[in-house]
Amino acid sequence: MVMGLAEEPVVIRHTGDPLMPADAVELAKDLDEEWSASDGRLTRIYTFSNFAEALAFVNSVGELAEEVDHHPMISFTWGRVEIEIWTHSIGGLQRGDFVFAARVDKIYEHM
Template identity: 45%
Template sequence: MANLTEQSCEACRVGAPLATTEEIAQWLPQLTDWQIVNVDSIDRLTRTYQFNNFVDALTFTNKVGELAESMGHHPALLTEWGRVTVSWWTHKIKGLHKNDFICAAKTDAIYPSLSK
């Protein structure tokens, strides 16, 4: 099994299959501190990252935005003083897809360079 951070998102279409229970059980342990949260009947991968100030939180938000653009896959981002909450899900299928786990792992990879 390849590490999620080494993989790329695939083009996702309406009707693509949601991640199975078995796939989630395989991928979720590769992610640190992520939770599956159900919002409006849609499962999302969500994590809140801590920072020492707003500037670092904003820098992280921008780096996650750059990641999102490069992957063609976009999360919900809530930037506040000292923290950023990131939620990944696949809008087209209204739930979780492998792309969400890949992007969550890549988001985790960005964090150590900005946290103190």
């Protein structure tokens, strides 16, 4: 059985080079099509039926972020959450960012 990104550990390197654009495009194929990869960042907007659901999702993503020590940019309002992921220290994307994105999708699926 092939392990999906969401089942991999989130491993973040704090040194080195970001992924080459072609490698990022290839990894993005393993994410939900709602994710966009551009300018060295992954971005997705999630929708909810009310503020409380959006807040609960943000809190769950926050727990994941603390657990793996990788913190996305999160903005939310009534029924809408935007997540932006990249590795600040390398100024771009690495495999761990895609794993983190897949884990965020898994949280969303279980909301």
